[in-house]
Amino acid sequence: METGVPEPAERRGDATAAPAERRGDAAASPATTASAGPTAPATSASAGPTAPAGHPGWTASLLAERPAPDLRGDLSRFGVGLGLASLYGLALGARQGGVSFAHHAAGVPAALVAVACLGVPALTIVLTLFDATLDAPRALSATARAAAATGLVLGGLAPAAALFVVTSASDFTAALMGMLGLAVGGVIGVIVLLRDLRAALQRDGGLLLLAGHGAALLGFAGFAVALALRVWWGTLPILKEGVL
Template sequence: MQAQASFVELLQNPPPQQADAQHHATTLPAETPRESAPISPSKTPRSFASSLLGEGLIDDKLALMDGLGRFGVAFALAASYGLAVGTRDGGMSLLKHAAAVPLAPLAVAVVGVPALLIVLTLFDAPVSPSAAFSAASRGAAATGLVLGGLAPAMALFVTTTSSRGGAAVSAGLGLILAGIFGLRAFLRTIGSPIGHASALPRTVSGFALAGFAIFATALSARIWWSTLPIFGGDL
């Protein structure tokens, strides 16, 4: 009877190590499946044109060096168009055309844009100097992109055509097309904040932008006509 009682007590009160093992066995948490890290979608790389022109309608916080870099790329692309036109005569004509083509967007940015900004400021148009700088650099970049894109075809045409007049007309059409795109980009950019202004500043700004478009067209035509050898000018 005493041995039977000891056996019963042993079953009711197991040794500490065995009790701990049973406790750990019953309290082990179930393994949770591991969640794989979400795969982030790859970003679409930006094109050269979008990185040069920028995003949005206007960037009034454009850094000075970024804007100057945009101008530099625009003038380099415009110079490539001049080189293409100059391949007809070769020699010094290459350098003269390459130097003359960027003069028009440079003159518009240096002479026309500050004058336009003064007029807009007089009538309380919501355009800051940094916004005007951003719009000018974007307009020059759009002009340069068109000229750089047309350069290979222009080089092929002016070197294969027998008519100098035809080469001059084709070169002029390319300049006109680039000027239209550049002027459109500038007006669209600088005009975006004006649309939220009151009636009087918005009306006066519309006339000022129209006058600027006429001035920029006349100035560019004058510079290109008098400096490009393909038109009979000389730098």
């Protein structure tokens, strides 16, 4: 009997302590959950995968707009445009072969050189009459980007041009298809050049006389087209044989 008396008290003590412990656990668990809750999303967000930065392709880098003129980069871009344009000349020379390859490979980019060396400096001089501040480095940068755009178009059309000029039954059809590719590449180059020159004038605040500047740019576009046609007519035998 003596040994059985304290057992109920211990049981009552354990029973009394157990609810208190449960209440303490219940009271502590929301606080723990609340304190642990905000950190969980941050941990999962920080542990998420990070998208790798993409690298622009060669074409995008060639045609990318640059914040400031770079003489070395612009000359390199201009040379790449001439090289791509010469591929189209090689495609045109495939109709006759032999020395015609060299004539056409040199004649197609010769028009780009003529516009860059004669047309752009003349446009810069004309714009000065309308108080337009267009310095030589920016003009060179715009010219190089336009030449690269023209070269990319002509280089992309070179395989199709070679197929058409080789398989055409008449010289007129071959000349017409060759001239069509030249026109597409030339028009795109002129559009890129005029857009870049206009943007340069806007940055310098040179559009106070908008009508005069617009007329000068349009006149340059017509001059560039006429000059390129004249150079191509004089250097590309395929055009002469197609008309004569």
